[in-house]
Amino acid sequence: MNRSEQLRLYREMVLVRRLEEAAAALYQQGKIGGFLHLYIGQEAVSTGVISARKPQDRVITAYRDHGVAISCGISPEAVLAELLGKATGTSKGKGGSMHLADVSVNFWGGHAIVGAHLPLAAGMALADKYRGSDAVTLCFFGDGATNIGYFHEALNLSMVWRLPVLWICENNLYGMGTSVARASAVPEIRQKADGYGMPNSRVDGMNVLEVRQAAEEALAAVRASGPYLLEITTYRFRGHSMGDPERYRTSDEVQRWQQDDPIGIYRTWLTEKASVSAKDLDKLEAEVDQAIEAAVRFAEESPEPALESLYADIYAEGAE
C-alpha cells in the first residue's frame, strides 16, 4: 500500500468518525428523526474491507450504514442530507439514516429489517454470475443477524449455487442489548460457517490493516471458489441507537474497548511504522473537520422534498 493510500484510509476513518459526531449533534438538536445508529468504533471495518473491493463489486449492509456509505464513496453531503430528510439526500429524504444507497457507486443500501438483505445479496450475486461477470457482492451484517432464518437460507443457497458473495459479519458483541453468548449457540460467528462447509476466518476489526488484508484474501477466495464468511470482531463505542439506556454493559467494558480505538491504533502505526508526521495527520484531520462543517451546512440548507413527491417513485409504471 503506498503512502497516499495509507493516508486515504486514515482520512476515511476520521471522516466517518466526524460525520457520526456531527449526526449525533444534529440528532440532539432534533433535526434528525427516527432511529440513528452510529458507526463510531467500527470505522476500520468498512474502511478496511471496502478498500479491497473492485469497482464492480456490490456492497450491501444493514441499517448501521453511514460508515459503509462513506467507504463506498458517497459524499458526507448526501449522507447528512438524507439524515435530515432532504431532497438532496441519497434517497431523496424518503429513506433516512437506515436507508442510504447509491447505485452509481455500487452501494445497494442500508436495510432495516435484520437479516432481510442477505437474500438480496444472494440474488445480486446470482445476477452477476448469471451474466458471467466476476463481480463479488459484499454483504455486511451484525452478529445478531446470524440467528435469524434469513442467515441460514441465504448462506445455504449461496453454497449450493456457488454464488460470489462475501458474507461479512461485523461482530460488535451485541445485538441491541443481547450479547452473542445470550443469543447464539456458538461463541464465534465463524463457527456457523461449518454448518455449510463454508470457508471462513476471523479478524480483529480494530486494526484496519489486518481487516484490509483479510478482506483481500477473502475476496480472492470468493472469486476463485464461491462464498466465504469473514467474521470481523469490533465494538460500538456508542449505544445501539440514540437513547440506549445501556443497562447491558458496564462503562468499564466500554472504556476498555475505547483504548483500542481503531483510529488511534492506526495513527500510532502511521507515525511509528510508516514515518508519517503527526503534523500531517493533524492537518488532514483539520481538513476533515472543515469538510464535515461544509457538509452539515449543505444538508441544513438543502430543500425539503416537495409534497408532490409523496406519490413519486412508488411504481416504475403508471401509478394508482
Added chain:
Amino acid sequence: MNRSEQLRLYREMVLVRRLEEAAAALYQQGKIGGFLHLYIGQEAVSTGVISARKPQDRVITAYRDHGVAISCGISPEAVLAELLGKATGTSKGKGGSMHLADVSVNFWGGHAIVGAHLPLAAGMALADKYRGSDAVTLCFFGDGATNIGYFHEALNLSMVWRLPVLWICENNLYGMGTSVARASAVPEIRQKADGYGMPNSRVDGMNVLEVRQAAEEALAAVRASGPYLLEITTYRFRGHSMGDPERYRTSDEVQRWQQDDPIGIYRTWLTEKASVSAKDLDKLEAEVDQAIEAAVRFAEESPEPALESLYADIYAEGAE
C-alpha cells in the same frame, strides 16, 4: 430387549406397512382426498425411535405422519378414519392424512408446513423444562426441512436455552424431487449440528435395532445435557405423495434400496439371530392383515362429521 418386545417391534413395522398399503388402495378408490404421503420404507425409523421414548416424552412430526402416529400408539382405526375424513378420525375429519394427532398418547401432530413444527417442539420442550419435568420432546423432520429458516432458529434457540429436544432428521435423500446434494450445502445433515455446537450422530434407518439403540443414547444425552441432532438415513419406496412422476430418481435406485427393506432385514435378524420361527412371524403378519381389514371396515363404516361441526372447535371461548 426381551422376546415380546422384539416381536412387538416387528408387528409394529408390519402394521405400518399394511396400513400404508391399505391407504394407497383407498386413495386409488377415491376415498381419500388431498395429499397422501406414505411411510413405506421408513418404518424402522418411527418404530425404533419411539420404542425408546418414555410415556411423558412428546412426539411431533411433519405430514408424513402415519408411521409415527402408529408408533405412538394411535389405533389404525383412528388413523384410517381420519384419512377418510370421518368423525371418528383422530382429528374428527378436519385434519386429514397430514394432521393426525392424539394428545392422550403424547403425539402432537402431523404438521404440513415444512419446518414449522420445529419451533412448536422447542416451545413444548420449554414448557416441560419450565415445569421441571424430565420429559423430552422428540421432533421428526425431513432432510428437505433442514434448509429452511425454521430449522436454524429452532436449533439455535434450543442450544441457547438448553431445551430438552431430540431433533431427528429422517434423511430419505430427497425433499420431493430435490436430492440432498442439490438442496443442502453439506452432504450429511448431522454436519449442520456443528454450526450450533450440538452433539449429533448418524445411523442406518433401515436397521430398527440400530435405530432404537441410537435413540436410547440420544435421549439419554438430551436428558443429561440438552439438545441433540440424530440423523437417520432411510429411503421412501413410494413417491413423495400419490401421483409423483418420479423423474428425479431411477427405478434401479429404488430397487437397490428395496433390497434393504427394513422389515426384511429385521425378519432375517429375528429368524437367524433371535431364533424366532418364520411360522410365528407369518402368523403375526396374518393377524396384522386382519387388524387392518377390520380398521378399514371401521373407517369406511364410520359416520361423516355433522355439517354443524363446521363451526366447532375454532375458538375455545365464544364464537364469531
Added chain:
Amino acid sequence: MREAISQALWEELERDERVFILGEEVGVWGGTYAVTKGFYDHFGPERIRDTPIAESVIVGAANGAAMAGLRPVAELMTINFAFLAMDQIVNHSAKLRSMFGGQFTVPVVIRAVGGGGRQLGATHSQTPDVVFAHFPGLKVVAPGTPSDAKGLLKAAIRSDDPVMFIEHATLYQTRGEVPDGEVLEPIGVSKVQRPGRDVTIVTYSKMLQLSLQAAEQLSGEGIEPEVVDLRTLRPLDMEPVLDSFRRTNRAVIVEEGWRSFGVGAEVAARIYEEAFDYVDAPIGRVAQKEVPLPYNHRLEQAALPQVEDIVRAVREVL
C-alpha cells in the same frame, strides 16, 4: 389454463435472456402442477432453478436479482407458503423502490398458486389474495380465464414493478380460447366477461367461472347478470364496475376468500362511495365461511362459495 401459463413463461424465456425461473420443483420435477414441464431440459439449470425449501430466500434472491437487472419469476409452490416469505414480499418487493427514492427497480414476478377445494386442510387451502392487495408498491394479479392468464403473465414479466401473480389450482383444467403468440393484457384493467343488464356480479379468479355458471342459470329465469372480472386487485380498476352498476343499480361481489376484511368489502365500499345515487338495494357479498378450511370434503364444500350461493345472492338483491 395450465398451457396458457406455460406458454407465457416459455415465450418470455425465449424472448428475454434476463428472464429466469426459480422455485421448488420447477426444474427436474417439471413443476408441482406441471406448469414448467419440459422447461428444464430446454432452458437448462441456469434459467430453470430448483431451490431448497426456503421461501424467504426464494423471493429474497429474486428481489436481489431483479434489483441487479434480471427479471426473475419466483414460483411459490402454493400461496400458503407466501407467509414464509411475507417480509420479502411486503417489506421488500413492495418498498425497495420508494424507500430509496426510486433508485431501485424490482421487476420480479411472484407466481403463487392458491385456492381451496382439494381437501388439503386449513394451512394448504387458503385464498388470502386480499392480504397482498393491501400493500402499496405491489401489483396483484389474479386471472380467471386462460387467455387472461397468458396475457397478464406476459405483461407481469415485462413489467418493471413487482407483481404478485395469483393462480388458482382448480383452474388449471379450465379450457378456453388462447390466441397464440403475442397475447398481452394490461395489468390494472377490469373486464366485462359477460354482458348483462339486471345485476352486476363483480368477481375474479376461480369465482369468475362459478359466477358465469350462475349467470347462465339465472339467464334461464330471465335474469341477465353482467359479470365484471377484476383481474387485478391492485391497482383496482373500478371503472367497468361502476359503469355496469350505474346501469344495473344492483351488485353482488363474489370471492373465494373469507368474507371479513375481504375483497368484497373494498369493492362494495367503493361502489357506495362512487355511485351512491345509483344504489337500489344493498350490495351482496358471497365469500368463504369464516373458518379454517376443513379436510372433510362435505365440510370443505359447505365452507366454500358455490354456484347456488351466487344465484341466491343475486335473487336477494333483485
Added chain:
Amino acid sequence: MREAISQALWEELERDERVFILGEEVGVWGGTYAVTKGFYDHFGPERIRDTPIAESVIVGAANGAAMAGLRPVAELMTINFAFLAMDQIVNHSAKLRSMFGGQFTVPVVIRAVGGGGRQLGATHSQTPDVVFAHFPGLKVVAPGTPSDAKGLLKAAIRSDDPVMFIEHATLYQTRGEVPDGEVLEPIGVSKVQRPGRDVTIVTYSKMLQLSLQAAEQLSGEGIEPEVVDLRTLRPLDMEPVLDSFRRTNRAVIVEEGWRSFGVGAEVAARIYEEAFDYVDAPIGRVAQKEVPLPYNHRLEQAALPQVEDIVRAVREVL
C-alpha cells in the same frame, strides 16, 4: 398507556405461574419501549426471556409452549416484524385448534407495537392490523385508551384463544384513568367512547384519540359526533356501531392504515348491509394515503390521517 400495559403484564405474571414473557430485549434492556422495565429483576430470566432475533421461533415457541399448557406472552418488537412470523401467526396460532379437531388449545398472546409517525421509514411504520383481522382462528385486539389496554390485555392473557394484541407506539405517552387491580374488559365488544347525535365516527387504537379531538372541534361548531371504538377487530362487534348509526344515519370510519382493503371497507360494507334503510349519505373513510411511509417528517405527516381530515370527512357526510 405504557403503565397500564406494564401493570396488566405484572399483575398476570403475579397471578398465574404459567404466564411468562419472551421476546427481543424484554429482559435486561427492560423492553424497547420500557414496558417491561424492572420485570427481569423481579421475575427472573426463566419468566422474562430475552430471545435471539428470530421472530418465527419467538412466536413458534410461544405456540408450542401454549399447546403444552403455559400462557406465553410473545412480544414482537414491532408489528412490522410480524411478517417474519406470519406463518406461525396465521397458519399455526390461528389453525392449530380447529385443524386437529379441537385437541389443542393455544392460549398465546402476541403483543406487537405498530403505527407510523415517528420517521422510521417504510418498513418500520406500518399499521397492517387489517391483515391479521382477516384470519379466522385469531382474535385481534387494538386498544385506544389506557384502561382498555389494561383490561383487554389481562383478558387476552386469560383467554384460551390466540390473541394478537396490537399497541400503538405513539400512544404510550397517552394519559388516562386506569382503575387499579382487577380491570378486565371483554374481548370482542365495541364501545361508545363519546356519546353524540349527529354522526357516528367508527375508529380504534391511535385514531380514537384523533377522532375524539376532531369531535371536540366539531362540537364547537354545534356538531356532536358519537365516537365508537371497535377495540377488537376480530371478532368484530358491530352492534354499538349499528345502534349509533340507526340514530345518526351518517358515519365516518377512521383508521391509520392504508385505505384499500382496510378496516373501514369492512365496517362500511357491514353498515350498508345491516342498516341500509338508515343510510342518509355515503359513509366516509379516513385512512392513510396509499404509499409506503416516507422518512421525511412533512411527507410522513401528509400521508397519515390528521384531525383535520376527520373533521373534513365529517362535514362531507353531513
